[in-house]
Amino acid sequence: MDTFLSLLLERAKKNPDVPAFRTKRMGIWNPTSWSQARDQVSILAQALSQNGVEAGTPVGIFGPNATDFYLDYLAVQSLGGIVVPIGTNTFGDELAQQVNGADVEVVLAFEQQHVDALLECGQTCVKRIFYINGRGMENYTQPELMALPDATGGIEASAAFLEQMEGQRNPEETATILFTSGTGRSERPVELSHGALIATARSIARRETITEKDELLAYLPLSVSSDFLFSFSLALTTGCTLNCPESDDTVLQNMQEIGPSVLFGPPYVYKYIYTHASNRIESARTFDTKIYKSALRAVMTVASHRAAGQKDSFTDWLLFMFARITTFSPFCNIYGLSRLRLALTGGDAIAPDVFNFFRAIGIDLRETYGQVEGCACVTMQSPEDWNSDSVGLPLDDTEVRIENGEIWFRGPGQMKGIYKNPEATADSIKDGWVRTHDAGHLDDQGRLHVHGQIARMGSLNGGGAFASDMLETRLRSFEYIKQAIVLGDGRDYPVAVVTVDGTITRTWADRRSLRYTGYADLSAHASVQEMVREYIQKVNEGLAEDPATSGMQFRRFAILNREFMASAGEVTPTRKLRCHEIEEKHRGLIDALYSDALEYTYTDPVDEESYTVPLGNV
Amino acid sequence: MAAGNPILQIDNITLVFGGVTALNGISFDVAEGEICAVIGPNGAGKSSMLNVINGVYVPQEGRVVFKGQDCTRMRPRQIAQLGMARTFQNIGLFQGMTVLENILTGRCMKIRSTWLEQGLNIGRARREEVENRRAVEEVIEFLHLQGIRKTPVGKLPYGLQKRVELARALVAEPTMLLQDEPMTGMNLEEKKDMSCFALEINREYGTTIVLIEHDMSVVMDISDHVVVLDYGAKIGDGTPDEVKNNQDVIDAYLGVTH
Numbered sequence: 116m117d118t119f120l121s122l123l124l125e126r127a128k129k130n131p132d133v134p135a136f137r138t139k140r141m142g143i144w145n146p147t148s149w150s151q152a153r154d155q156v157s158i159l160a161q162a163l164s165q166n167g168v169e170a171g172t173p174v175g176i177f178g179p180n181a182t183d184f185y186l187d188y189l190a191v192q193s194l195g196g197i198v199v200p201i202g203t204n205t206f207g208d209e210l211a212q213q214v215n216g217a218d219v220e221v222v223l224a225f226e227q228q229h230v231d232a233l234l235e236c237g238q239t240c241v242k243r244i245f246y247i248n249g250r251g252m253e254n255y256t257q258p259e260l261m262a263l264p265d266a267t268g269g270i271e272a273s274a275a276f277l278e279q280m281e282g283q284r285n286p287e288e289t290a291t292i293l294f295t296s297g298t299g300r301s302e303r304p305v306e307l308s309h310g311a312l313i314a315t316a317r318s319i320a321r322r323e324t325i326t327e328k329d330e331l332l333a334y335l336p337l338s339v340s341s342d343f344l345f346s347f348s349l350a351l352t353t354g355c356t357l358n359c360p361e362s363d364d365t366v367l368q369n370m371q372e373i374g375p376s377v378l379f380g381p382p383y384v385y386k387y388i389y390t391h392a393s394n395r396i397e398s399a400r401t402f403d404t405k406i407y408k409s410a411l412r413a414v415m416t417v418a419s420h421r422a423a424g425q426k427d428s429f430t431d432w433l434l435f436m437f438a439r440i441t442t443f444s445p446f447c448n449i450y451g452l453s454r455l456r457l458a459l460t461g462g463d464a465i466a467p468d469v470f471n472f473f474r475a476i477g478i479d480l481r482e483t484y485g486q487v488e489g490c491a492c493v494t495m496q497s498p499e500d501w502n503s504d505s506v507g508l509p510l511d512d513t514e515v516r517i518e519n520g521e522i523w524f525r526g527p528g529q530m531k532g533i534y535k536n537p538e539a540t541a542d543s544i545k546d547g548w549v550r551t552h553d554a555g556h557l558d559d560q561g562r563l564h565v566h567g568q569i570a571r572m573g574s575l576n577g578g579g580a581f582a583s584d585m586l587e588t589r590l591r592s593f594e595y596i597k598q599a600i601v602l603g604d605g606r607d608y609p610v611a612v613v614t615v616d617g618t619i620t621r622t623w624a625d626r627r628s629l630r631y632t633g634y635a636d637l638s639a640h641a642s643v644q645e646m647v648r649e650y651i652q653k654v655n656e657g658l659a660e661d662p663a664t665s666g667m668q669f670r671r672f673a674i675l676n677r678e679f680m681a682s683a684g685e686v687t688p689t690r691k692l693r694c695h696e697i698e699e700k701h702r703g704l705i706d707a708l709y710s711d712a713l714e715y716t717y718t719d720p721v722d723e724e725s726y727t728v729p730l731g732n733v
Numbered sequence: 734m735a736a737g738n739p740i741l742q743i744d745n746i747t748l749v750f751g752g753v754t755a756l757n758g759i760s761f762d763v764a765e766g767e768i769c770a771v772i773g774p775n776g777a778g779k780s781s782m783l784n785v786i787n788g789v790y791v792p793q794e795g796r797v798v799f800k801g802q803d804c805t806r807m808r809p810r811q812i813a814q815l816g817m818a819r820t821f822q823n824i825g826l827f828q829g830m831t832v833l834e835n836i837l838t839g840r841c842m843k844i845r846s847t848w849l850e851q852g853l854n855i856g857r858a859r860r861e862e863v864e865n866r867r868a869v870e871e872v873i874e875f876l877h878l879q880g881i882r883k884t885p886v887g888k889l890p891y892g893l894q895k896r897v898e899l900a901r902a903l904v905a906e907p908t909m910l911l912q913d914e915p916m917t918g919m920n921l922e923e924k925k926d927m928s929c930f931a932l933e934i935n936r937e938y939g940t941t942i943v944l945i946e947h948d949m950s951v952v953m954d955i956s957d958h959v960v961v962l963d964y965g966a967k968i969g970d971g972t973p974d975e976v977k978n979n980q981d982v983i984d985a986y987l988g989v990t991h
Contacts, residue, residue: 141870142882250937364880 116286118309120193122351124277127153130354133327136182139361139369147182149354152189154272159190161276162266166221166243170195170283173217173292175241177201177233178225180333180359183247185347187223188291192309193280198291200343202336202688204681206232213338214238216304217292217534223263227251230260286310292534293340295487296462296687304534305487307343314527315490316348318510322495323457325377327354330454332375334359334366336688340491341462345379348490371451378458381689382465382591385458385480388450389469390594394619397626410438411475418475422501443476452478459483461492461506462689464565464584466592470503482506484565488549489513490528494563505562515563516548522555522563523548571694573604579666581609583694586667589657593650595620598679600692601669602705608670610708611651612701614678615643635676635726644731647674651733669733671708675701676719676726683721704728737765740909740941741786746795748781748965755781756792757965763909763958768935768942770952773962774985779945780822782962783911786943787819788812799909814842818907820898822914822945828887832878832897833869835886839901840865872904875937876930892923896930903934910934912944916951924948928955953977961985 117125126135131150138145147155168174174191176198178184188198199217201210203225210232214222218240224230226248233244234257245263246252252260290309294302319325333346350357355377360369370378396407413434417427427435447453458473461483473480484506485492494515496507509515513526525548532540543550554566566572567584575581583601590599590611597616603609617634623646624637631637655668679685685697698705700720707715708730716727739762748756755778763769771779784790786797788809797805804812818839826835843865846857854862873879876896881889886897895915902910915931916924928951934940946952952959952973959976961969969975969982976982 141867141874142879251933362877362879368880368883 116310117313118192118281118284118286118288119189119290119313119348119351120277120281120284122313123149123153123156123189123193124274124281126351126354127274130327133354134356135350135354136185136357136359137373138182138359139365139372142361144358144372145182146356147186152186153274153277155186156189156193157272157274157277158267158270159186160193160280161270161273162263163190163196163221164194166245166261166266168194168196168221170288171197172221173197173199173219175199175201175214175217175219175222175224176337177203177205177222177229178247178337179203179362180335180337180342180346181225182359184223184225184337185333185350185357185359188347191223192290193277193284195280195284195288197289197306200291200293200337202338203229204336204688205338207236209684210236211238212302213294213304215240216294216302221245223247230255284309286313289531291343293343293487294338296689296691303536303539306531306534307487307490308531311490311528311530312344312348313352314512315344315492315510316352318512318528319492319495320349320353321511323377325349325353325355325457329353329355329376330373331355331357331377332360332366332370332373333357334369335379335381339689340485340487341379341381341689344491345459349377367450371449374451374454376454376456378455380458380460381462381691382460382469383463383690385460385465385473386469386591386594386597389472390597390616390619392446392450393594394622397619397622407442410442411472413438414443414475414477415471418471418501422471439477446476447478455479457481459495461485463691464567464588465503466588467503468592474501484563486551486553488530488543488551489524489526490530493524493526493528500562505558505564507562509561509563515557517556520554520556521569522551522553522565524551525549571604575603575609575666576605576607577666580663581667585664586611586654586669587692589654590651593647595623595646596650598686598692600679600694600697602698602708603667606709609667610705611669611672612675612697612704612708613647613672614638614675615647617678634678638674638676639727639729641729644674644729647672648731648733655733671730671732673704673708673715673728673730675704676728677721680721739763740765740800741943742796742798743782743786744796744798746782746785746792746797748778748785748790748792754965756785756962758795759962759965759967760795761960761967761970763941763943766935766939766941767957768931768944768955769958769960770956771943771945771960771962772947772949772952776964777962778965779962780913783819783913783943783945787817787911813905816906816908817911818902818905818909819911820895820902820913820915822917824891824894824898826886826894826898826901829885831883831885832889832900833873833882835897836869836872836878836900836904837865839904840868842905843868868904868906872900875903875933876900892919895919895923895927899927899930903938903940906938907940909941909943912942914945914947916946916948924951931955 127149132148134146135149135152136147174196176184176187191198199219215238221243222241224244224246230246244259245261247263249262286309289306290312291307292304294304331350335342346357358373360366396404417431417435458478458480481496483492483495494507494509515524529549552569554569556564567582571583573581581603586601587599590596595615596613599611599613601609601611615638629642631640651669651672658664658668679692685693703717704715714727714729718725741763743761746756746759773779785792788807796803846861850856850858916927932955935942959973961982963985969979
């Protein structure tokens with residue numbers, strides 16, 4: 116049985132000179148080999164130990180994706196401490212909630228921004244803050260502050276220290292506390308053990324033969340459970356290289372430079388590439404557009420045949436291969452996808468059109484399903500799954516069952532419990548099974564199908580069933596719609612509030628010579644309304660075909676004057692919508708959608724400007 | 734940043750274009766390490782003042798003393814070598830070149846190797862190339878330009894071009910930075926960023942900054958010292974608060990308070 120520390124020591128013995136991490140700084144990719152990683156971890160661990168970190172101490176790690184912070188994870192874990200990753204853009208109440216919720220005593224922060232956020236957020240339990248970059252903090256006098264270089268100065272690397280620590284560790288220990296995303300329920304601190312995380316990562320690695328030759332890209336906020344699993348845990352268990360981008364705005368460029376071979380991304384990442392490509396095609400020359408569209412048609416035809424379980428005809432297959440080689444191979448190269456042999460998505464439902472697109476152009480995209488309570492991954496699709504409707508089979512030794520329509524699971528990857536909250540733990544784990552609060556069913560091949568959060572399913576007045584998640588996914592399939600929230604539980608009919616994607620809608624509007632001043636003006640433009648209306652009508656036609664969904668057709672919609680934003684508390688770090696907050700905040704707009712009004716004027720609290728949102732009938 | 738001894742002394746400058754007197758007997762000092770704002774209505778002579786300071790215009794009367802040296806009749810290049818850099822009101826970047834290349838041009842004062850060494854990439858040229866690139870990367874990190882390093886400047890929005898221009902000035906490691914209307918035409922957020930950068934540059938590198946600006950809120954927030962010009966004459970000089978309460982200034986520029 117392994118812990119992350121034993122994996123590090125083993126790797127440092129086996130491939131001491133192979134790069135374990137790479138971080139881009141000052142325009143250069145700086146590698147850290149496994150033996151360097153071990154040495155740095157041993158120095159950090161000794162320094163932390165001298166400053167009171169011991170087994171069971173929760174230590175906050177607060178910074179961007181970078182080698183330093185993943186090494187911090189290992190240093191804390193080698194002492195038996197609990198890693199509490201905090202996303203680099205967290206501040207205010209959210210930060211205080213996380214720090215207090217996990218009783219964080221020590222924080223390893225990156226720079227002034229993070230230290231300021233900690234000092235100002237109103238947390239009450241931090242006793243010591245280490246920072247790496249002291250720029251701008253020359254005049255700070257708070258006694259809890261300490262520069263990390265000062266703490267590690269004079270300490271020598273000692274493999275013996277780590278080996279001694281290894282003897283004291285056991286896989287049942289809590290490796291990390293991660294917070295549930297809080298889209299529906301409130302955020303809860305979930306304790307995950309070394310054993311659970313390593314077993315989950317190994318199960319994925321075994322299925323997909325991920326080895327030390329693979330390259331990963333770590334770009335999701337540290338606090339996201341998928342980053343802990345698909346970046347840190349996967350890299351440690353398989354020995355592959357973990358690459359960290361230079362900054363938030365360079366992720367796409369850095370991806371192109373690295374060419375990762377395995378990539379995890381929430382659906383918004385794939386939607387972004389899909390929309391970005393559509394946008395470039397929209398603004399290309401007519402001839403190029405024609406070539407691209409016919410190539411796309413060729414690959415989509417074959418993809419839809421395969422999804423339906425039919426064999427390819429020879430001409431279709433020939434066109435398919437031709438299109439892939441001539442058009443989509445260069446396409447993948449531009450986006451840094453050409454070395455990608457396994458693309459994973461999860462955390463939210465991916466729009467079927469986006470999924471089909473990537474499968475068709477030759478990216479082996481798989482849906483996964485998981486929750487923080489199950490180390491972020493419980494089931495995963497196989498290569499034969501050409502449809503996005505199922506999320507595949509459970510991982511090794513993991514079982515899934517359905518009780519009263521709700522999904523429950525058990526397996527090596529399940530959580531230890533909710534941190535310091537036995538009642539919540541007892542509510543979440545019954546007889547060894549973990550509840551998910553999601554509805555779903557298993558098909559005859561044992562694959563799981565997820566219908567959405569139970570809390571977001573309901574019924575319309577008049578008795579028809581209603582599922583917000585499914586309707587939202589259908590709306591988001593449209594490249595011009597960036598975000599969508601659907602309401603209808605306990606109401607007469609479903610309505611949608613959507614936001615349009617600024618980039619592609621601007622290109623679209625420019626081609627039609629529409630006049631507008633900015634995003635808000637564009638989103639309220641009659642032509643944009645008309646375009647969205649036509650798409651929603653198409654969605655309605657699709658819904659009408661199936662008797663189970665025909666009652667859920669949209670009647671009214673609104674396009675918001677801005678996108679839903681993380682800074683307004685409307686979006687989680689993985690860009691899922693926080694439905695409760697949005698419903699509260701935009702209550703006036705929603706009420707207006709359930710009246711006959713044709714427009715709604717309000718003062719947006721974000722910039723305190725007044726906006727008029729036109730309301731459309733479908 | 735605490736203000737020290739005068740680093741720049743403007744002594745009785747008069748600048749005449751034909752029959753127009755652009756600057757009329759202007760004197761003021763800029764202390765080392767301060768942020769000094771030059772304000773005034775359109776046509777007050779602010780840009781002319783800046784052009785006199787860095788040697789583009791030669792005044793008919795008066796002296797400009799920078800770091801104890803009289804540089805009234807020096808060429809702009811010589812003054813730049815003394816450690817003065819500037820940005821322009823109308824962006825003066827090479828539109829077809831990338832951000833990285835544009836910033837690198839700011840290092841040309843530091844290059845000592847000959848064209849032959851550079852052509853063959855030997856000796857000093859090689860070392861300098863690395864040094865210069867490192868300096869550029871530091872500035873890129875300082876001003877958060879990582880995402881657009883390889884983008885041609887012509888494709889960037891206006892606010893970012895201004896930031897690239899600032900980067901180019903900064904990479905020359907100036908002791909004094911002249912900024913001609915750095916925030917004109919920017920939206921609120923860009924102005925906020927730009928003000929923060931000015932303060933950070935001042936604090937981090939101890940660079941003295943002289944800036945011309947129209948936006949009063951920015952000027953009053955970030956400067957230590959304000960000089961007010963009107964029709965080529967100096968009508969106010971002091972801290973932001975002193976200037977705000979100076980009756981001449983209120984009448985000439987800020988308008989009469991209601």
